[in-house]
Amino acid sequence: MKPFEYNRANDLDHAARLTSDGARPIAGGTNLLDLMKLEIETPDALVDINRVPLGGIEPDGDELRIGALVTNSACAADERIRRDYPVLARAILAGATFQLRNKATTAGNLCQRTRCYYFYNTEMPCNKREPGSGCSAIGGFNRIHAVLGASDACIATYPGDMAVALCALNATVEIATAEGHTRSVPVRAFHRLPDDAPERDNVLEPGEVITAVVLPAPPGGKHVYRKVRDRSSYAFALVSIAAVVRMDGGAIASAALAFGGLAHKPWHDERVDALLVGEVPSDALFDKAADLLLDGAQGHGTNDFKIPMARRTLKAVLREVTGDAE
Amino acid sequence: MxxxxxxxxxxxxxxxxxxxxxxxxxxxxxxxxxxxxxxxxxxxxxxxxxxxxxxxxxxxxxxxxxxxxxxxxxLGTIDDLHPLQAAFVKHDGYQCGYCTPGQICSAKAMLEEAANNWPSFVSENLSGETRLTPDEIRERMSGNLCRCGAYSNIVDAIVEVMEREQ
Incomplete structure (x- = not known):
């Protein structure tokens, strides 16, 4: 690990001053420290924000505000999350292990980096790790890579589960800017596609600190998080789907779907949601939804299987979420 | 500090x-x-x-x-083993023993998490009481690998301690 300067912040102003000077915030550290050991991340300074008061899950009107430092364990165990936003609890529990979730935080989880093999292999070119060096996954082993929204510079995927559920729920990320203001970004717009700047995973600007994630009023309906992976526990998604669907008199009254494992960001396609609303569930309808989702999907060799897998998973999730069975 | x-x-x-x-x-x-x-x-x-x-x-x-x-x-000493340590010995919950301290610390916390009704990925119901079935134990212990493959005996050891605590 490269040497770094360590400072602990006790309040947000202190943290913001240090991040404005280039320090990287560290909370749980489960991803950042791993990457620092491998010298993929080499920050000159860390600011430990664990003692900044950014914890707690508090209602704000109909909304529910999850502090940036709330651990994944605490979030998934919270009674309100389990009752009103079960898709979020399910998605969190589908990721990592109890040990990691006890450290991993809400904000840190959003900012976790790709698990692309070549991003981790400092012997190989990677535009995300070293801009301009090339992409080894294109033409290489790309079993876990993107089939939607990739670019010639990068075909990495966003690896997380929690953010996929937050996308389906249309949650908002609350951010403290370096100038001391607050701005809000929908989770759906927080992560970026790689384009020609894959080194930027999300829209956070230098010096900014995530302060909370805000869930809108409970959406009701049926919630499903389905994750397809190589082993049944402690593995990243090949394909995952978060679905929140409300039925009314045999037709779909509202639908919000988000997809993991397919792209550089949790994938949300409002055309898919819109197609389903007002319709009576049928396999033909679900096929149409998959056609729309996967229009333009492109495999890169070893990840070609993800395209039919995404279709099958979507159909299975839609059958489950629109069915009568509890 | x-x-x-x-x-x-x-x-x-x-x-x-x-x-x-x-x-x-x-x-x-x-x-x-x-x-x-x-x-x-x-x-x-x-x-x-x-x-x-x-x-x-x-x-x-x-x-x-x-x-x-x-x-x-x-957690325990050689003369006064923690119940999980004693159960791992009794059930042969290891071969080489390298993963065992981590397994035992993990199991101790897991029993408390379950007592607090924290759900897991395999919990059918997100609300209500947690019942630690063998499937639940396996999922909750999935962050502890045992290269010798003593998993079935590890589950048996944990089940014994859990049943005694209830």
Whole structure:
């Protein structure tokens, strides 16, 4: 690990001053420290924000505000999350292990980096790790890579589960800017596609600190998080789907779907949601939804299987979420 | 700054790069906690911080100023084994034993999480009481690898302690 300067912040102003000077915030550290050991991340300074008061899950009107430092364990165990936003609890529990979730935080989880093999292999070119060096996954082993929204510079995927559920729920990320203001970004717009700047995973600007994630009023309906992976526990998604669907008199009254494992960001396609609303569930309808989702999907060799897998998973999730069975 | 480890205060002054795991093993001479992968994948380094199980390889000692750490040395002694230690011996919950301190620390915290009704990925119902079936135990212990493959005996050992506690 490269040497770094360590400072602990006790309040947000202190943290913001240090991040404005280039320090990287560290909370749980489960991803950042791993990457620092491998010298993929080499920050000159860390600011430990664990003692900044950014914890707690508090209602704000109909909304529910999850502090940036709330651990994944605490979030998934919270009674309100389990009752009103079960898709979020399910998605969190589908990721990592109890040990990691006890450290991993809400904000840190959003900012976790790709698990692309070549991003981790400092012997190989990677535009995300070293801009301009090339992409080894294109033409290489790309079993876990993107089939939607990739670019010639990068075909990495966003690896997380929690953010996929937050996308389906249309949650908002609350951010403290370096100038001391607050701005809000929908989770759906927080992560970026790689384009020609894959080194930027999300829209956070230098010096900014995530302060909370805000869930809108409970959406009701049926919630499903389905994750397809190589082993049944402690593995990243090949394909995952978060679905929140409300039925009314045999037709779909509202639908919000988000997809993991397919792209550089949790994938949300409002055309898919819109197609389903007002319709009576049928396999033909679900096929149409998959056609729309996967229009333009492109495999890169070893990840070609993800395209039919995404279709099958979507159909299975839609059958489950629109069915009568509890 | 100092950490409270197994009830005793240990001063920390040194390179901020020191992980909690390296601090325990190298500076405190508490070598019961094992270094396996050093990347949070195997669970051999599992300890309890403020009662919660974490991977001690993926956190810095400097981040735990004033916090309470429990390692395998803090659970039992050779003359007075912790019930989980005794059950692992009885059920042969290991072969080489390298993962065992992590397994036992992890199992201790797992029983408390379940008592607090924390759900897991395999819980059918997100509300209500947690019943630790063997499937639940396997899912909740999936952060602790055993390369010898003693998993079935590990589950048996945990089940015995759980049933005795109920």
């Amino acid at each position: 100092a950490l409270i480890i197994n009830g005793r205060e240990y001063a920390f002054e040194g390179d901020p790069r020191t992980t909690l795991l390296d601090f325990l093993r190298r500076d405190c001479d508490l070598t019961g906690t094992k270094k396996g992968c050093d990347h949070g994948q195997c669970g051999a380094c599992t300890v309890l911080v403020n009662g919660q199980r974490i991977n001690s390889c993926l956190t810095l000692a400097v981040m735990h100023d004033g916090e309470s750490v429990t390692t395998i040395e803090g």
